[in-house]
Amino acid sequence: MSQIGKGSLVRLVALIALVLGSTAYVAQADPGPGSPIPANDPFYSYDGSLDVAPGTVLRTRPMTFATPTLTTPIKGEQVLYRTTDQQGESVVTVATVLRPLIPGPAKIVSYHMAYDALGSQCDPSYTLSGGATSPIASAEQTVIAGYLAAGYTVVAPDYEGEELEWTVGRQSGYAALDGVRAAESFLGLPSSTPVGLLGYSGGSVPTQWGAEVAPRYAPELNIVGVAAGGVPVDFAHNLPYVSGSPKWAGVIPALIVAYQRAYGLDTSEFVSDYGLQVMDQVDQECIAQFADDYPTLTDADMVKAPYTSLLDVPAVVEIINDNIMGISGTPRAPLFLAVGHSDPIGDTVMITADVQALAHEYCGRGVDVQYAQYDGLNHEMAFPPFEAQALQFLTERFAGGPTHSNCATIPVGNSLAPTPVP
Template identity: 45%
Template sequence: MTTRSTADRTIGGPPRPAPIGMSGFSGGSIATEFAAELAPAYAPELNIVGVAAGGMPVDMAATIDYVDGSSEWALVLPYVMQGAARGFDLDLSPYLSDYGRDVMDRIADHCVSDGPRFPGLRLSQLLRPEYQDYRTIPGFARILTENHMGTGTPTAPLLFGAGNADGIGDGVIVAAGERELADEFCRRGVSVRYHEYPGANHLIAGALFVPAAQAFLMDRFAGAPLDNSCR
């Protein structure tokens, strides 16, 4: 005989799916946001009551262009290229300059947090002369398209958070991308609360987002009404 806890069933009725909340910031926001988009078709049986995502690279090309050549965050460029190439089974070697191959070899077994750093790096330094526009590299267009957020529509209430330290973004993420995605989901009928943190860089935005995400999800678990930004 199978038994269920009262948290998993209704009295005299069918089993009730346990409520699920999802949260992620920066790299974690990628998995969180795409999971929210895919869930209605991929796992409609899940009872997702709220999704909190912040520091989101909504448009990967915009993120790359924003950090390119920066003193602090250009270091992510080779790691992003390496990860995308591995994930999409793309051989980068035909497109890399000698310097680019050296950089890729140096980071091959590292994460951003513990690997070599390249302040001021430009993506063009990693590529051969005929591939200075990375968008022309076969395979990269597909990667950029499939990693653009907003192709699917979540059904759960959303919390988005973005830092804005320089009028563009938090040094890594372009704030307008998150604002526009929030507006687009609102137009599709999704409940969205959007927070922007003026003066906050990526790390500070993350520190501000975590307690906001926790409060948001606790309210969703409690069934509290949502004061969203769509109006």
């Protein structure tokens, strides 16, 4: 349904080449390669009072933008700050704040990496400082380099928090917004500083939820545009889609681990012995390790009698319903929503008609939405065109240019009504 502007893709490639061409082997800041993972690093823990405003900076340290084998001239800071969890309690997490190569008028991109982690070795703050990498992190680090070359300040929050609570919606959005607050405070920038929110796949969770909760949670932030691609709108629809998938079935046990952590879910009454075994195996892994490790795993394999599906379990359904996008508020900023479409249902993991439904719902509430569908492209293949189109979208939003809403042509899509609790 959408074509990528050739010029925007060329600009993105040129910006990335500019940064990568300027890299050199230089002295590492601390942290860097060889530093402990966040779970074992005292910087990430805080035992002081959290009776402070969300976004309050609690601790900082310098870092260098790097991979495990290559460093760059780009300097930044890791900022520990106060945020809010799914239950409304005060917690802490870390954001990486990266300054642009060429100073200019302040403009912030909150870039939400698709780290999809149950182990802290995949935290953005760790990978961006050269502690570790993966194909996903490497690709996104390259995109971040392009924004830095274009003059943007980039904030990359560890939005899953200390406990690595993957896919949990509101708290991911809170962490993203509080990361922007912390960056503005640390850099001495006013709340009027223009901000863009950006993320693909797992990174679309803080992006989209951040847009929804911002009007009431962080109304002072000047969010000028939001770009989310490969969006998981309602996991009640994604679960049967990935059940038995050779590429994505491993996300099923990972979701249950995340729900245990975020909601205190008691799995003893419904998870099978094999399900418990698989959950234990993925407990400290990240999506690059677990997604395709269980090519025949089905939703039914995870549960024991009398259950035949996770969607038969009342507590699981209640949690999934608590994380359906669109239920926590109406974004104020213009949105760019995109998804691949490589089979009759979606992009092999995300549901095309769910993203259409979310876009259509927002349009009905008066939100300015631009929707793109990449026909013939699966989830991985849709990442590059999304990033190119997101760059063009955000560039226009920061410049105050006209929007390109196509609300009138967006299909109604699937029902996003909560799944009835058994």
